Each structure stands twice: as structure tokens, then as C-alpha cells.
Amino acid sequence: AQKVTQAQTEISVVEKEDVTLDCVYETRDTTYYLFWYKQPPSGELVFLIRRNSFDEQNEISGRYSWNFQKSTSSFNFTITASQVVDSAVYFCALSGGYNFNKFYFGSGTKLNVKP
């Protein structure tokens, strides 16, 4: 079965602090994809990153970085020097198995960045 767990329901930080959002996944598939999406109050899903199961290389994009560790089934997301505009709900998602188009979302982490 596919499952994504985001244990942090809500996180509050002060602007310029670094923050890490945790994501732990479960799957029996050897080939799968992991995603992070940002959902602002307006509701749309903003794609942040996709990782396939064969690529454990960490990635950095500006203030964003991702740490993929298959050994612990984790795909954590770090925002460096957070800004108020980073305030949103962040979802980790998994797709794989016979249907790569079917997404399993975590419960989301609401990030509040205070000025």
C-alpha cells in the first residue's frame, strides 16, 4: 500500500529562520516518484519538485532544498531564510506502482512565517 505521512500539522517560524518539513512514505514499489507541492490560500497546487526513486541526489533550488533518503523512506524539504510569502500548506505526494498518475498525498503541513 502507498502511504505518505507528514507528521507536522502546523509550523510557525519567524522570518529568516530555516525550517524543515518532514515527509515519510511507504511503498512496496521499486519505481516511484515523490513530489512536493505548495498550496497557498487560493487553493491551487504549485509544483515544487519531483524525484524518482532511483535518484537520491539532494537538490537545491534557491532557498529550497530537498533531502531524499531511501534508507529511511524520507523526502524532507527545507526552506532557508524563510519569508512571509512562504506561508502556505505544503503537501508531499507519492505516485508509483501500476499507475504513476495516481497521487497519494500526505496530510499537509501548514507553514506560518511571521514577520
Added chain:
Amino acid sequence: GAVVSQHPSRVICKSGTSVKIECRSLDFQATTMFWYRQFPKKSLMLMATSNEGSKATYEQGVEKDKFLINHASLTLSTLTVTSAHPEDSSFYICSARPRGRITGNTIYFGEGSWLTVV
């Protein structure tokens, strides 16, 4: 990049009426589209897979007679909430995969539709 558009973005309807939400792929053809539902402050749950020219595949626990899905063309899927009730109030979002692509890295989400049933 590929764009998926939903309409309406917000809709309020009276209890007992039906409401239709459209999901369009604007610059690509999509043989398969997906409908998700998000309860307030909750995660997104897949409701059904919409297949062009055939019946939709519903996830367990989703009432197919209440949530009618029609994928009439390669660029349009519609979700009709029939005999809506206040508990159907939710955020509905669709996703689409461009025709011919098989990997999980080419899924595009619509902007979502807020449904409020009063």
C-alpha cells in the same frame, strides 16, 4: 508549460440542486484525468479516474451516482455533483496527463474549484 483549467473556480448552490465543474486541458490532449477532493484543512483524496470515451473508475467509498464524471473529449472532463448537500461542500481539483506520456512526472493540476452548498 501545460495548463489545466477548471471552471468555475467558486460556486455556491442550493441544497438539492446539481452543479457541474469542468476540467480542461488547454494545450494538450488528455486521455486520462483525475478528480480529487479536499475537505477543509485536510489532504487531497482521489475520487475517481476519468477515462476519455469510457466510464470513470471510482475509488472505494465514492458514490458514483452522486459524483457523475464525464470525459467527453480529449480536453474536457466534467464532474457533476448531483442533489448536492452541505456536506458536499469542498475543494475539488482535477489533474491531467498529456496523451502519450506514461511517466509520473507529467501530471498537471487545475486551479481547483470551491463548492459551497447552502
